[in-house]
Amino acid sequence: MIVDRRTLPAAALGTAALAAAALLPAMTESRAILSWTLLVLLYVALAQSWNVLGGFGGQVNLGHAALFGVGAVTTRLLWTAGTPIAAALPAGTALAAVTSVVIGAPALRLRGPYFAIGTLAVAEICRITAGNVLPDIAALPPRALAAYALAPRYYLALGLAVLTTAVAAWIAHSRFGRGLAAVREDEDVAESIGVGAYGHTLIAFVISGALAGAAGGVFAYYHVGFYPSFAFSPLWTFDPLLIVYLGGVGTVAGPIVGAIVFLALREALALRIGELHLLIFGVLFIAIVVALPGGIVQAVRDVIGRSRTIGTAEVTST
Amino acid sequence: MILAQSTVFGLLIGALYGLAAVGLTLVFGVLKILNVAHGELIMLGGYAAFWLFTLWHVDPFVSVLPSGAALFLVGVLLYRTLFGRLLRAGEETKLKNSILIGFGLALVLQTVALAAWTGDERAVTTRYAGGVLPIAGIVLPFARLGALAVAFVAVALLHVFLHHTYPGKAIRATGEDVDAASLAGIPVPSMFLSAFGLGSALAGIAGTLAVVTDAVSPSIGLAWTLKALIVVVLGGLGSVAGAFVAGCGLGVVESVSGILLGNAYREVVGLVLFLAVLAVRPRGLFARG
Numbered sequence: 001m002i003v004d005r006r007t008l009p010a011a012a013l014g015t016a017a018l019a020a021a022a023l024l025p026a027m028t029e030s031r032a033i034l035s036w037t038l039l040v041l042l043y044v045a046l047a048q049s050w051n052v053l054g055g056f057g058g059q060v061n062l063g064h065a066a067l068f069g070v071g072a073v074t075t076r077l078l079w080t081a082g083t084p085i086a087a088a089l090p091a092g093t094a095l096a097a098v099t100s101v102v103i104g105a106p107a108l109r110l111r112g113p114y115f116a117i118g119t120l121a122v123a124e125i126c127r128i129t130a131g132n133v134l135p136d137i138a139a140l141p142p143r144a145l146a147a148y149a150l151a152p153r154y155y156l157a158l159g160l161a162v163l164t165t166a167v168a169a170w171i172a173h174s175r176f177g178r179g180l181a182a183v184r185e186d187e188d189v190a191e192s193i194g195v196g197a198y199g200h201t202l203i204a205f206v207i208s209g210a211l212a213g214a215a216g217g218v219f220a221y222y223h224v225g226f227y228p229s230f231a232f233s234p235l236w237t238f239d240p241l242l243i244v245y246l247g248g249v250g251t252v253a254g255p256i257v258g259a260i261v262f263l264a265l266r267e268a269l270a271l272r273i274g275e276l277h278l279l280i281f282g283v284l285f286i287a288i289v290v291a292l293p294g295g296i297v298q299a300v301r302d303v304i305g306r307s308r309t310i311g312t313a314e315v316t317s318t
Numbered sequence: 319m320i321l322a323q324s325t326v327f328g329l330l331i332g333a334l335y336g337l338a339a340v341g342l343t344l345v346f347g348v349l350k351i352l353n354v355a356h357g358e359l360i361m362l363g364g365y366a367a368f369w370l371f372t373l374w375h376v377d378p379f380v381s382v383l384p385s386g387a388a389l390f391l392v393g394v395l396l397y398r399t400l401f402g403r404l405l406r407a408g409e410e411t412k413l414k415n416s417i418l419i420g421f422g423l424a425l426v427l428q429t430v431a432l433a434a435w436t437g438d439e440r441a442v443t444t445r446y447a448g449g450v451l452p453i454a455g456i457v458l459p460f461a462r463l464g465a466l467a468v469a470f471v472a473v474a475l476l477h478v479f480l481h482h483t484y485p486g487k488a489i490r491a492t493g494e495d496v497d498a499a500s501l502a503g504i505p506v507p508s509m510f511l512s513a514f515g516l517g518s519a520l521a522g523i524a525g526t527l528a529v530v531t532d533a534v535s536p537s538i539g540l541a542w543t544l545k546a547l548i549v550v551v552l553g554g555l556g557s558v559a560g561a562f563v564a565g566c567g568l569g570v571v572e573s574v575s576g577i578l579l580g581n582a583y584r585e586v587v588g589l590v591l592f593l594a595v596l597a598v599r600p601r602g603l604f605a606r607g
Contacts, residue, residue, distance in 0.1 A: 007416055106597055113352045113555070116417055118596055124544060125589045132582045154439050234540065238421065245418070275432055282425035290403060290420045 008288035010253065013042050021158055024152045034150050040263050042218060043243060048164035049211035050240040055250035056171050057204040058184030062237055063103065063119030064110040064212055066126040069232035073094040073134060076220035076231075080141060090155075096213020097206055105207035108198060112289040123237060123245030130172025145224070160218055168252045171204075180204055184250075212236075242281060245288050248297030257296050267296040320535055323456050324573045330462040332569015336562035338542055339549035340476065341520030347556030348493035348513035350409065351401060351416035354490040357543030358427040359518050363389050363525025364534030365435060371442045371529075378442050378530045379464055382472075385526045386519040393518025396423070397511050405510065424539055431536035441533040465527040472523050473562045476516070480558065489513050493556065548592040 024037060046068065053059050075092030079085050109116050171177035182190040183197045191197055216231060239262075240255075245260025262281075269277035288295055342356045353359075363543075366385035372378040376384075400419055404412045449460040480486040491499040492509040500506050528534065549568055551559030568588055576584035 056476040062417075110596065111327035113346075113413055113417070114551070114596060116414075117352075117551065118593065121548065121589045121592055125586050125593075128582075128586050128589075192573060219324065225424045238425075241418075241421070275429060278425055279433075282429065285425070286400065286419050289415055289422065291398065 014270055018092070018162065023153075024235065025154055033151060036263065036267065038150070038154050038157045038222065040259050041154075041161040042215060042222070043239065043259040043263060044161040044256050045157070045164045045218070046212060046215040046236065047240040047243040047247070047259050048161075048168050049208050049215060050237075051168060051244045051249065051251075051255050052171060053201070053204045053208040055244055055254070056168075056177060056184070057201050057208075058182050058250075059201055059205075060241075061119050061205070061208070062116050062241075063107075063121075063123035064208075064240060065232050065234055065236035066103065066119075066123040067096045067209040067212040068125055068216040068219070068236040069099055069123075069130060069228075070099045071216030072220040072231035073130060073216075073228050074213075075217035077134075079221065085156075085221055089214065089221065092220070093210050093214040093216035096216065097210035097215075100206045101202075101207025104202050104209070108201050108205060120234075120237075123232065123234065127229050127232035127234075130232050131227070134228035134236065148224070153218070156210045156218050156221065160211075160214055164215075165252065165256065167207065167211065168255070171207075172252050176200070176203070242285050244295075245285060246295055248295035249293070251295075251297045254295055254297045261296065319455060320577060321574065324577045326456050326458065326569055327462075328570035328573025329566055330458070330466050330569070331531070331573065332566035333466040333469040333523060333562075334531065334565070335545050335549050335568050336565020337472060337520060337527065338524040339546040339553065339565050340473055340558050341517040341524065342543075342546045343550045343553065343556055343561045344476070344520070344558060345514055345517035346550065347490055347558075349401070349405065349510050351404060351412060352420065352547075353401070353514075353517070354417055354420035354543055355423040355427060355539070355548075356420075356517075356521055356546055357539035357541065358424045358431075359389055359521035360525040360528060360542045361431060361534060361536065361539045362392065362427065363522035364529040364538070365431065365440070365525075366522065367526035368440045368442055368534060369530045371444075378526055379443065379468060382468055382523050382526050386522045389522025389525075390515045390519035392522075393515040394511060394550040396518070397514040399516060402507075402510065406496070428536050428539060435536070438463065439533040439535045440529070442464070442529050444530065461530045465531050468523070468527055469562075472520065473558070476520070477558060499567055547586075548588055551592060552595055 021037065021041070025034060029181075046064075050061065050064050053061050071092040073092075074095045075085075075088045077089035078091055083091070103119065103122050107115055107122070110118050160167065171180065179190070179195040180200050182193070182195050183200050187197045191221055204280075216236075220231070243258035243262045244255055245258070247255030247256065265280070266277060269280060292299060294301070338356070338360055341359075342353065344354075345351065345353055361383050366388050367378045367381045370381040370384065371378060375595075400423065401416060404415050404419070407415065444461065446460045450457040451460060451463060452458075478486075480490055488499070488504045489509050489512060491502065491504060492506050493513070496506055499509070524542075525534065545568070549565045550561055552568065553562070553564035568591075571591060572584045572588050575587040579587065
């Protein structure tokens with residue numbers, strides 16, 4: 001990553017935010033603040049993972065919940081069976097990566113609307129089957145519950161958020177990422193200059209799926225009680241999708257900005273107007289798709305760009 | 319006997335799937351966009367019928383007309399404010415953004431329905447609700463039989479309209495080739511508007527029938543959208559007759575597999591069948607070419 005005049009403020013801001021996040025458990029005793037920040041970090045990770053394929057790769061994956069669910073349920077089952085989390089989480093991540101190959105290899109052959117519909121169908125199959133087959137893991141065993149501490153979960157979520165952001169930054173600046181962008185912009189042109197569309201999108205799918213699985217694993221480690229089918233809920237597809245578009249699709253900063261705004265808004269609105277806050281999210285989302293395809297990140301860049309004219313080398317595509 | 323009964327039952331349910339899918343496929347065939355909030359439009363149609371029955375005792379089979387008309391207007395409104403804006407974009411962007419907008423719209427409509435009518439399940443209990451018509455040991459509930467008849471008539475009328483009337487042919491021509499249609503003097507924008515309105519009206523009719531046979535609640539949209547999407551793909555995107563036949567087929571497959579594998583897996587069977595078809599014939603079972 002080249003640090004120049006343009007990326008320097010962002011890098012400084014990022015370092016400061018990271019330091020603040022790392023020191024937060026030492027600064028506050030409040031469970032509410034820690035839990036909220038943990039959730040932000042988890043959503044950053046999940047949104048980054050969706051953005052790898054959906055933003056950088058341009059493939060709208062509506063089955064992201066399946067990969068989150070595989071990671072969550074695998075990690076949970078291993079962990080509650082006595083496996084240390086240090087082994088259970090990688091196992092969940094690995095199984096999610098394998099699942100991505102199984103789903104992605106045929107799904108990425110589909111064109112047009114079929115990819116979105118097909119992945120949505122896969123996720124629904126997983127949700128129903130998980131609800132039917134898997135044992136209830138709604139509550140933790142008393143021993144685990146007694147040993148429950150928030151801080152390790154918090155640092156795990158922080159680590160994952162940093163990792164996913166680093167992966168996103170690597171994709172944005174690497175040869176692989178440029179190939180992926182070429183495929184997104186025009187598949188035929190990409191193929192004609194020697195960029196394999198199928199290979200690039202499949203790798204992106206697997207990276208995206210593995211990271212989603214890791215996010216699921218952290219969720220399973222953090223969340224005290226949930227039903228297996230909840231880990232496969234369409235929520236885990238649509239929340240990150242909303243966050244990514246809110247922040248800025250196909251950008252590194254977008255999922256971070258989106259997750260903070262999303263959870264802050266939800267916190268502020270849900271208390272006052274209850275379920276109606278979803279209405280505001282829906283309207284906001286539509287408005288962004290229609291009028292501001294680059295999300296908040298784009299809006300900020302436009303404002304900065306107007307004050308100092310920089311040649312834009314950005315790829316603006318939805 | 320159980321198998322025969324469940325086949326017939328599946329057919330009765332499947333007709334509704336078909337009707338739900340026909341609206342979606344019409345919109346896709348003409349505008350080349352996918353409205354994933356179609357299930358929410360069905361939900362609105364269901365509430366329209368429910369309130370007409372509860373407040374003024376209008377029989378759901380009568381309220382097919384007003385709720386269809388109401389959803390036609392909703393469709394026109396949605397087209398004017400949202401979906402109509404997309405049509406200038408390129409093929410792929412248009413499709414992708416329509417899916418995204420539909421998702422946002424689904425969220426909005428669900429929340430509005432929840433706020434307006436609470437999350438309770440609502441159903442209509444008519445006088446003939448429990449009545450059945452026994453034929454050779456197989457029972458046919460009146461309500462579902464009526465729903466099948468209305469669904470069939472609606473699809474048949476649509477077919478006649480699209481294939482044998484001038485405006486219908488103009489809509490199909492627009493779906494086949496926008497430029498050629500435009501050159502032939504067809505007002506393309508109003509064809510788009512009519513197709514979207516018609517698709518929404520069909521969702522309204524489907525919702526009305528669904529409230530007779532099942533129940534309606536703010537969250538039923540996604541299940542209906544998914545069902546309609548499966549049927550649309552099985553029938554070949556854009557094919558009205560294919561969608562109706564595929565809908566009936568899916569109903570039978572679900573119902574029979576519910577008997578053979580247990581009710582918990584009936585939904586899964588439909589989805590797996592859908593993926594299998596997608597893998598083998600990515601353009602759908604009845605698509606030509």
